[in-house]
Amino acid sequence: MEAEPENCPGVGTENAGKSSACAGCPNQALCSDPNTKLEDPGKALVAESMREVKQKLLILSGKGGVGKSTVTTLLSRYLSRKYPEHNFGVLDVDICGPSQPRLLGVEGENVHQSGSGWSPVGVDDNLCLMSIGFLLGSQDDAIIWRGPKKNGMIRQFLSEVDWGKLDLLLLDTPPGTSDEHLSIVLYLRNNEAPDSLKALIVTTPQEASLLDVRKEINFCKKQNLPILGVVENMSAFRCSCGETSEIFPAKTGGAAAMCAEMNVPYLGALPLDPEVTKACDLGEDLTNIKNSTTDALVSICQKIIGTLEIEEVY
Known part of the structure:
Protein backbone atom coordinates (compact mmCIF):
# COMPACT_ATOMS: atom_id res chain seq x y z
CA MET A 1 0.00 0.00 0.00
CA GLU A 2 1.10 3.58 -0.63
CA ALA A 3 1.54 6.18 2.09
CA GLU A 4 -1.53 7.10 4.12
CA PRO A 5 -3.19 10.44 3.28
CA GLU A 6 -3.59 13.06 5.98
CA ASN A 7 -6.51 12.31 8.33
CA CYS A 8 -6.53 8.68 7.20
CA PRO A 9 -8.92 6.78 9.50
CA GLY A 10 -6.52 3.83 9.50
CA VAL A 11 -6.74 0.31 8.17
CA GLY A 12 -9.03 -2.01 10.04
CA THR A 13 -11.34 0.76 11.29
CA GLU A 14 -15.03 1.03 10.49
CA ASN A 15 -14.44 4.11 8.28
CA ALA A 16 -11.51 2.65 6.34
CA GLY A 17 -12.04 3.53 2.67
CA LYS A 18 -15.27 5.39 3.45
CA SER A 19 -14.35 8.74 5.00
CA SER A 20 -13.86 12.01 3.11
CA ALA A 21 -10.08 11.67 3.64
CA CYS A 22 -10.18 8.48 1.53
CA ALA A 23 -11.46 10.23 -1.61
CA GLY A 24 -8.82 9.97 -4.33
CA CYS A 25 -6.54 7.71 -2.29
CA PRO A 26 -5.09 4.90 -4.44
CA ASN A 27 -5.69 2.48 -1.57
CA GLN A 28 -9.38 3.31 -1.12
CA ALA A 29 -10.72 0.20 -2.82
CA LEU A 30 -8.35 -2.05 -0.89
CA CYS A 31 -9.23 -0.51 2.48
CA SER A 32 -12.98 -0.65 1.88
CA ASP A 33 -12.95 -4.29 0.73
CA PRO A 34 -13.92 -6.42 3.78
CA ASN A 35 -12.03 -9.38 2.33
CA THR A 36 -8.72 -7.56 2.27
CA LYS A 37 -8.84 -5.36 5.36
CA LEU A 38 -5.58 -5.33 7.25
CA GLU A 39 -5.13 -5.46 11.00
CA ASP A 40 -3.24 -2.49 12.41
CA PRO A 41 0.01 -3.97 13.78
CA GLY A 42 -0.19 -1.51 16.66
CA LYS A 43 -3.18 -3.37 18.07
CA ALA A 44 -1.06 -6.41 18.96
CA LEU A 45 1.47 -4.16 20.70
CA VAL A 46 -1.28 -2.51 22.72
CA ALA A 47 -2.80 -5.87 23.66
CA GLU A 48 0.57 -7.07 24.96
CA SER A 49 1.19 -3.87 26.93
CA MET A 50 -2.31 -3.85 28.46
CA ARG A 51 -2.54 -7.56 29.26
CA GLU A 52 -2.51 -6.91 33.02
CA VAL A 53 -4.95 -3.98 32.92
CA LYS A 54 -8.24 -5.57 33.97
CA GLN A 55 -10.68 -2.87 32.90
CA LYS A 56 -10.65 0.37 30.92
CA LEU A 57 -13.12 3.23 31.33
CA LEU A 58 -13.42 5.99 28.73
CA ILE A 59 -14.66 9.33 30.09
CA LEU A 60 -16.53 10.81 27.14
CA SER A 61 -18.65 13.78 26.12
CA GLY A 62 -19.51 15.25 22.76
CA LYS A 63 -19.18 18.73 24.26
CA GLY A 64 -16.06 20.48 25.52
CA GLY A 65 -16.03 22.26 28.86
CA VAL A 66 -18.50 19.98 30.65
CA GLY A 67 -15.93 18.72 33.17
CA LYS A 68 -14.69 15.37 31.83
CA SER A 69 -11.25 15.99 33.30
CA THR A 70 -12.67 17.07 36.66
CA VAL A 71 -14.92 14.00 36.83
CA THR A 72 -11.96 11.77 35.87
CA THR A 73 -9.89 13.31 38.66
CA LEU A 74 -12.66 12.95 41.26
CA LEU A 75 -13.31 9.32 40.29
CA SER A 76 -9.66 8.33 40.35
CA ARG A 77 -9.06 10.06 43.69
CA TYR A 78 -12.12 8.47 45.28
CA LEU A 79 -11.42 4.96 43.98
CA SER A 80 -7.75 4.98 44.97
CA ARG A 81 -8.64 6.16 48.48
CA LYS A 82 -11.60 3.78 48.84
CA TYR A 83 -9.64 0.73 47.64
CA PRO A 84 -6.00 1.11 48.76
CA GLU A 85 -5.34 -2.58 47.97
CA HIS A 86 -6.16 -2.03 44.29
CA ASN A 87 -4.20 -0.18 41.59
CA PHE A 88 -5.60 2.54 39.35
CA GLY A 89 -4.25 4.54 36.43
CA VAL A 90 -5.24 7.65 34.50
CA LEU A 91 -4.32 8.24 30.86
CA ASP A 92 -4.76 11.80 29.62
CA VAL A 93 -5.75 11.27 25.98
CA ASP A 94 -6.57 14.93 25.37
CA ILE A 95 -3.40 15.53 23.35
CA CYS A 96 -4.00 19.23 22.65
CA GLY A 97 -5.32 20.14 26.10
CA PRO A 98 -3.69 17.94 28.75
CA SER A 99 -4.95 18.99 32.18
CA GLN A 100 -4.57 15.92 34.39
CA PRO A 101 -1.03 16.77 35.63
CA ARG A 102 -2.34 19.98 37.20
CA LEU A 103 -5.61 18.49 38.46
CA LEU A 104 -3.82 15.57 40.14
CA GLY A 105 -1.08 17.76 41.60
CA VAL A 106 1.90 16.32 39.70
CA GLU A 107 2.58 19.12 37.23
CA GLY A 108 6.27 19.43 36.40
CA GLU A 109 7.11 15.80 37.15
CA ASN A 110 9.36 13.89 34.75
CA VAL A 111 8.54 10.65 32.93
CA HIS A 112 11.32 8.08 33.19
CA GLN A 113 12.06 5.50 30.53
CA SER A 114 13.41 2.01 31.06
CA GLY A 115 13.67 -1.22 29.13
CA SER A 116 9.99 -1.89 29.78
CA GLY A 117 8.89 1.52 28.47
CA TRP A 118 7.77 4.84 29.94
CA SER A 119 6.98 4.75 33.65
CA PRO A 120 3.77 6.61 34.51
CA VAL A 121 4.04 9.30 37.18
CA GLY A 122 2.93 8.25 40.65
CA VAL A 123 0.14 10.34 42.18
CA ASP A 124 -0.51 8.12 45.21
CA ASP A 125 0.74 4.69 46.21
CA ASN A 126 -1.96 3.04 44.07
CA LEU A 127 -2.67 5.76 41.49
CA CYS A 128 -0.51 6.69 38.49
CA LEU A 129 -0.84 9.07 35.54
CA MET A 130 0.47 9.40 32.00
CA SER A 131 -0.02 12.58 29.98
CA ILE A 132 1.65 14.38 27.11
CA GLY A 133 1.80 17.30 29.52
CA PHE A 134 4.85 15.62 31.09
CA LEU A 135 6.65 15.62 27.74
CA LEU A 136 6.31 19.31 26.87
CA GLY A 137 9.17 21.75 27.30
CA SER A 138 6.77 24.32 28.75
CA GLN A 139 3.18 24.13 29.96
CA ASP A 140 2.41 26.89 27.42
CA ASP A 141 3.62 24.82 24.44
CA ALA A 142 0.92 24.22 21.82
CA ILE A 143 0.43 20.81 20.19
CA ILE A 144 -0.23 21.57 16.51
CA TRP A 145 -0.71 18.08 15.06
CA ARG A 146 -2.99 16.54 12.48
CA GLY A 147 -5.05 13.42 13.17
CA PRO A 148 -2.52 10.70 12.23
CA LYS A 149 0.19 12.13 14.49
CA LYS A 150 -2.22 12.41 17.44
CA ASN A 151 -3.34 8.82 16.81
CA GLY A 152 0.29 7.71 16.79
CA MET A 153 0.84 9.38 20.17
CA ILE A 154 -2.21 7.61 21.58
CA ARG A 155 -0.88 4.27 20.34
CA GLN A 156 2.45 5.01 22.05
CA PHE A 157 0.72 5.79 25.34
CA LEU A 158 -1.18 2.51 25.13
CA SER A 159 1.67 0.30 23.96
CA GLU A 160 4.87 1.86 25.33
CA VAL A 161 3.87 2.80 28.88
CA ASP A 162 4.66 0.26 31.59
CA TRP A 163 1.24 0.26 33.29
CA GLY A 164 1.88 -2.96 35.18
CA LYS A 165 -1.08 -4.50 37.05
CA LEU A 166 -4.10 -2.20 37.15
CA ASP A 167 -7.63 -2.93 38.26
CA LEU A 168 -8.89 0.05 36.28
CA LEU A 169 -7.45 2.52 33.76
CA LEU A 170 -9.46 5.72 33.33
CA LEU A 171 -8.98 7.54 30.02
CA ASP A 172 -9.70 11.28 29.96
CA THR A 173 -10.65 11.92 26.32
CA PRO A 174 -11.07 15.07 24.22
CA PRO A 175 -14.59 16.14 23.15
CA GLY A 176 -16.12 14.72 20.00
CA THR A 177 -16.49 11.44 18.14
CA SER A 178 -13.58 11.56 15.72
CA ASP A 179 -10.09 10.20 15.08
CA GLU A 180 -8.86 9.89 18.66
CA HIS A 181 -11.99 8.11 19.82
CA LEU A 182 -11.99 5.65 16.93
CA SER A 183 -8.32 4.87 17.54
CA ILE A 184 -8.84 4.31 21.28
CA VAL A 185 -11.75 1.92 20.72
CA LEU A 186 -9.86 0.09 17.95
CA TYR A 187 -6.74 -0.40 20.08
CA LEU A 188 -8.47 -1.25 23.36
CA ARG A 189 -11.27 -3.48 22.14
CA ASN A 190 -10.55 -6.99 23.41
CA ASN A 191 -12.48 -9.66 21.54
CA GLU A 192 -11.78 -12.17 24.31
CA ALA A 193 -13.09 -9.80 27.02
CA PRO A 194 -15.43 -7.34 25.26
CA ASP A 195 -16.83 -5.98 28.53
CA SER A 196 -13.40 -4.89 29.77
CA LEU A 197 -13.82 -1.60 27.86
CA LYS A 198 -16.69 0.66 28.94
CA ALA A 199 -17.73 4.30 28.68
CA LEU A 200 -18.85 6.93 31.17
CA ALA A 208 -26.56 22.81 23.94
CA SER A 209 -24.58 20.16 25.82
CA LEU A 210 -27.25 17.45 25.67
CA LEU A 211 -27.43 17.71 21.87
CA ASP A 212 -23.74 16.79 21.57
CA VAL A 213 -23.97 14.14 24.27
CA ARG A 214 -26.74 12.42 22.33
CA LYS A 215 -24.24 12.08 19.47
CA GLU A 216 -21.70 10.58 21.88
CA ILE A 217 -24.25 8.03 23.09
CA ASN A 218 -25.01 7.05 19.50
CA PHE A 219 -21.26 6.78 18.83
CA CYS A 220 -20.95 4.30 21.71
CA LYS A 221 -23.93 2.30 20.47
CA LYS A 222 -22.54 2.11 16.93
CA GLN A 223 -19.18 0.99 18.31
CA ASN A 224 -20.86 -1.58 20.61
CA LEU A 225 -19.23 0.17 23.55
CA PRO A 226 -21.11 -0.49 26.83
CA ILE A 227 -22.20 2.71 28.59
CA LEU A 228 -22.02 2.65 32.38
CA GLY A 229 -24.19 5.74 32.50
CA VAL A 230 -24.32 9.52 32.36
CA VAL A 231 -23.16 11.99 35.01
CA GLU A 232 -24.72 15.46 35.01
CA ASN A 233 -21.97 17.86 36.05
CA MET A 234 -22.51 21.46 37.21
CA SER A 235 -26.17 20.65 37.79
CA ALA A 236 -26.68 23.54 40.24
CA PHE A 237 -24.59 26.11 42.10
CA ARG A 238 -24.70 25.78 45.87
CA CYS A 239 -23.72 29.01 47.57
CA SER A 240 -22.09 29.08 51.00
CA CYS A 241 -25.20 30.97 52.17
CA GLY A 242 -27.26 27.84 51.55
CA GLU A 243 -29.07 29.05 48.44
CA THR A 244 -29.11 26.97 45.23
CA SER A 245 -29.07 28.50 41.74
CA GLU A 246 -29.37 26.93 38.30
CA ILE A 247 -26.49 28.41 36.31
CA PHE A 248 -27.27 26.09 33.38
CA PRO A 249 -31.08 25.68 33.38
CA ALA A 250 -32.32 22.24 32.32
CA LYS A 251 -35.17 23.44 30.11
CA THR A 252 -35.76 19.98 28.59
CA GLY A 253 -35.38 17.96 31.77
CA GLY A 254 -31.59 17.71 31.81
CA ALA A 255 -29.57 14.51 31.72
CA ALA A 256 -32.19 12.44 33.56
CA ALA A 257 -34.81 13.05 30.88
CA MET A 258 -32.30 12.41 28.08
CA CYS A 259 -31.22 9.12 29.65
CA ALA A 260 -34.82 7.95 29.95
CA GLU A 261 -35.39 8.88 26.31
CA MET A 262 -32.26 7.10 25.05
CA ASN A 263 -32.42 4.12 27.44
CA VAL A 264 -29.09 4.87 29.13
CA PRO A 265 -28.46 4.68 32.92
CA TYR A 266 -28.51 8.00 34.77
CA LEU A 267 -25.87 7.92 37.52
CA GLY A 268 -26.56 11.21 39.26
CA ALA A 269 -25.56 14.86 39.38
CA LEU A 270 -22.57 16.81 40.70
CA PRO A 271 -23.09 20.44 41.76
CA LEU A 272 -21.14 23.44 40.52
CA ASP A 273 -18.85 23.78 43.51
CA PRO A 274 -16.18 26.50 44.01
CA GLU A 275 -14.32 24.12 46.33
CA VAL A 276 -13.87 21.68 43.42
CA THR A 277 -12.46 24.46 41.25
CA LYS A 278 -10.03 25.52 43.95
CA ALA A 279 -8.90 21.94 44.65
CA CYS A 280 -8.35 21.24 40.94
CA ASP A 281 -6.32 24.41 40.43
CA LEU A 282 -4.13 23.50 43.40
CA GLY A 283 -3.95 19.77 42.56
CA GLU A 284 -5.46 18.86 45.92
CA ASP A 285 -7.59 15.85 46.82
CA LEU A 286 -11.11 17.03 47.55
CA THR A 287 -12.52 13.57 48.26
CA ASN A 288 -11.19 13.39 51.83
CA ILE A 289 -13.55 16.15 53.02
CA LYS A 290 -17.31 15.95 53.44
CA ASN A 291 -19.62 18.34 51.60
CA SER A 292 -22.51 18.18 49.12
CA THR A 293 -20.17 17.43 46.22
CA THR A 294 -18.42 14.50 47.86
CA ASP A 295 -21.78 13.14 49.05
CA ALA A 296 -22.99 13.17 45.42
CA LEU A 297 -19.68 11.68 44.25
CA VAL A 298 -19.97 8.77 46.68
CA SER A 299 -23.45 7.94 45.38
CA ILE A 300 -22.25 8.02 41.76
CA CYS A 301 -19.11 5.98 42.51
CA GLN A 302 -21.08 3.30 44.32
CA LYS A 303 -23.15 2.73 41.18
CA ILE A 304 -20.01 2.62 39.03
CA ILE A 305 -18.19 0.26 41.40
CA GLY A 306 -21.03 -2.24 41.27
CA THR A 307 -20.86 -2.33 37.48
CA LEU A 308 -17.05 -2.54 37.32
CA GLU A 309 -16.78 -5.22 40.02
CA ILE A 310 -13.83 -3.47 41.62
CA GLU A 311 -14.32 -5.54 44.75
CA GLU A 312 -12.38 -8.39 43.10
CA VAL A 313 -8.74 -8.76 44.14
CA TYR A 314 -5.75 -10.36 42.45
Missing part, protein backbone atom coordinates in the same frame (compact mmCIF):
# COMPACT_ATOMS: atom_id res chain seq x y z
CA ILE A 201 -20.47 10.02 29.67
CA VAL A 202 -20.39 13.50 31.22
CA THR A 203 -22.77 16.35 30.40
CA THR A 204 -24.13 19.61 31.78
CA PRO A 205 -27.87 20.26 32.03
CA GLN A 206 -28.44 22.71 29.19
CA GLU A 207 -29.70 21.60 25.78
